[in-house]
Amino acid sequence: MINKILDSFDEAVADVFDGAIILIGGFGPANGCPSYLIRALVRQGAKNLTLVANTPGRGRAESPPPPGAPVRKMPPNYDDGGLLIQNDQVIKTICAFPGTPPPGMHAPLNDRLIAGKLEVELVPQGTLAERIRANKAGIPAFYTPTGVGTIIEKGKEKREIGGKEYLLEHAIRADFALVRAHKADRRGNLVYQGTSRNFNGAMAGAATVTIAEVDEIVELGELAPEAIATHGIYVNRVVSRESGEVTS
Amino acid sequence: MKERLDEQTMALRVAKEFKDGMIANLGFGIPTLAANFIPEGKEVVFHSENGCLGYGPTPTTEEEQDFHLVNASGQFATPQPGMSFFDHAESFSMIRGRHIDLCVLGGLQVSEKGDLANWLIPGREPGNIGGAMDLAFGASRLVVVMTHTTKKDEPKVLKECTYYLTAPRCVSLIITDIAVIEVTPDGLVLKETAPGWTVEEIQALTEPELIIAEDIKQIEL
Numbered sequence: 001m002i003n004k005i006l007d008s009f010d011e012a013v014a015d016v017f018d019g020a021i022i023l024i025g026g027f028g029p030a031n032g033c034p035s036y037l038i039r040a041l042v043r044q045g046a047k048n049l050t051l052v053a054n055t056p057g058r059g060r061a062e063s064p065p066p067p068g069a070p071v072r073k074m075p076p077n078y079d080d081g082g083l084l085i086q087n088d089q090v091i092k093t094i095c096a097f098p099g100t101p102p103p104g105m106h107a108p109l110n111d112r113l114i115a116g117k118l119e120v121e122l123v124p125q126g127t128l129a130e131r132i133r134a135n136k137a138g139i140p141a142f143y144t145p146t147g148v149g150t151i152i153e154k155g156k157e158k159r160e161i162g163g164k165e166y167l168l169e170h171a172i173r174a175d176f177a178l179v180r181a182h183k184a185d186r187r188g189n190l191v192y193q194g195t196s197r198n199f200n201g202a203m204a205g206a207a208t209v210t211i212a213e214v215d216e217i218v219e220l221g222e223l224a225p226e227a228i229a230t231h232g233i234y235v236n237r238v239v240s241r242e243s244g245e246v247t248s
Numbered sequence: 249m250k251e252r253l254d255e256q257t258m259a260l261r262v263a264k265e266f267k268d269g270m271i272a273n274l275g276f277g278i279p280t281l282a283a284n285f286i287p288e289g290k291e292v293v294f295h296s297e298n299g300c301l302g303y304g305p306t307p308t309t310e311e312e313q314d315f316h317l318v319n320a321s322g323q324f325a326t327p328q329p330g331m332s333f334f335d336h337a338e339s340f341s342m343i344r345g346r347h348i349d350l351c352v353l354g355g356l357q358v359s360e361k362g363d364l365a366n367w368l369i370p371g372r373e374p375g376n377i378g379g380a381m382d383l384a385f386g387a388s389r390l391v392v393v394m395t396h397t398t399k400k401d402e403p404k405v406l407k408e409c410t411y412y413l414t415a416p417r418c419v420s421l422i423i424t425d426i427a428v429i430e431v432t433p434d435g436l437v438l439k440e441t442a443p444g445w446t447v448e449e450i451q452a453l454t455e456p457e458l459i460i461a462e463d464i465k466q467i468e469l
């Protein structure tokens with residue numbers, strides 16, 4: 001019998017090794033960030049990680065924001081990949097939106113970048129999504145128009161196809177994908193809620209091991225076949241938030 | 249100081265670019281404001297990079313705020329009939345595949361050839377490319393809305409951009425707080441002026457030489 005359900009988040013990330021390349025789903029402050037898996041990975045402590053995410057994250061505020069600073073509403077019980085950066089487990093991020101702290105404020109990513117402890121590979125969002133998808137689809141590289149004539153083309157092969165110039169972009173090989181979904185069954189079929197699918201749907205299956213954090217696990221057959229957005233074939237492990245809150 | 253158009257009024261002018269049946273993607277700031285001014289009787293479908301087609305305006309009550317329904321600017325949106333969701337790879341297939349009819353972005357600089365720089369203010373590295381680069385390369389028509397000058401009154405419409413480019417030769421129309429300028433193969437054509445502004449005054453705040461449209465008029469909303 002196929003059963004990808006694990007009992008705990010700690011168990012789900014136990015084999016993440018030092019130097020692993022990890023995809024993390026989510027987009028900005030939208031729910032859709034695998035917060036419990038991230039906390040479990042903080043507890044697990046793997047080092048020298050490369051994080052691949054649209055926005056690696058801001059982590060937890062180390063000091064209260066200055067008066068007048070914009071306050072963004074966050075989902076309840078939320079942590080992002082910034083927590084791993086804050087915990088000095090990350091040496092590189094591949095991302096589209098590293099974030100910029102307001103003047104006078106600190107952000108874990110920017111502090112470590114300035115200190116030379118962290119490398120940032122800045123990638124246009126669509127190129128990032130496609131480099132992830134390409135790895136899932138067995139495509140080693142592809143040509144895209146995005147970035148021609150900009151700083152992004154630096155060091156990349158350029159080729160003219162049909163009278164237009166394109167850049168060669170390579171698939172991102174990854175060891176683990178941490179994704180967040182709404183419901184799962186024991187085969188790893190996933191459904192999402194609204195815009196929380198975002199990078200999660202693109203990343204599921206794009207790493208050697210895909211781990212899904214979900215709100216609820218349902219019986220096989222309960223998810224409508226037409227509604228399944230990520231197919232179980234792409235998912236290796238499923239853990240439900242019903243298994244208990246993860247704190248770190 | 250002469251009066252310039254405020255953000256709401258610029259957004260109103262942006263909304264005039266919406267045509268019935270269009271798929272439009274709106275960037276952060278003034279572009280997103282334009283979603284509140286869809287001309288009556290026109291059906292415009294908004295695309296958001298984070299995987300949504302057909303989202304509605306920002307909710308007016310806290311109860312309507314749903315963390316599973318946000319636009320690419322990170323703002324809450326509302327559901328609308330016909331709305332659909334998809335993942336990021338699909339979303340950018342729509343963008344790069346030229347399925348987006350109109351994209352409206354903010355700008356830091358636009359050159360007379362239609363080059364756009366809008367993602368990095370020097371000194372604030374590493375900068376945030378986000379989805380702007382793919383949109384600038386992929387949208388069928390790109391409109392940039394921005395103030396005409398910097399806070400120090402330096403021109404933002406330039407012969408050549410000095411900041412890192414988002415994309416070369418991508419802008420079709422520039423809407424500013426004093427003018428509407430079309431990018432053409434012959435150069436920049438001044439089409440509309442803000443109330444109280446003369447052609448000479450606009451030219452004085454614009455680096456490249458403007459071609460004056462034969463049918464130049466005051467900005468209509």
